[in-house]
Amino acid sequence: MTDFFYAIEDLFVNVLFAPFDAFAVLELENWFAANAVNWLFMIIGAVAFVYWMIQLKKFNDNNEEDKSITSHSYL
Numbered sequence: 368m369t370d371f372f373y374a375i376e377d378l379f380v381n382v383l384f385a386p387f388d389a390f391a392v393l394e395l396e397n398w399f400a401a402n403a404v405n406w407l408f409m410i411i412g413a414v415a416f417v418y419w420m421i422q423l424k425k426f427n428d429n430n431e432e433d434k435s436i437t438s439h440s441y442l
Contacts, residue, residue, distance in 0.1 A: 394401035426432060 390401050
């Protein structure tokens with residue numbers, strides 16, 4: 368039974384967490400390369416935010432949104 372738990376430990380420590388260990392070693396050499404994934408996600412988020420704002424402005428300019436007081440039941 369203990370071999371089963373040692374197998375789970377080996378899977379996580381040596382296989383699944385290996386990319387994190389590689390990033391930890393890479394960070395000591397080059398901070399920008401280690402954080403390239405973070406920068407990529409930040410760029411994707413910024414592009415998605417700009418796209419969403421453009422879509423909201425398009426709907427606002429077409430007056431497609433119901434802005435009356437009775438448009439929402441909680442108002």
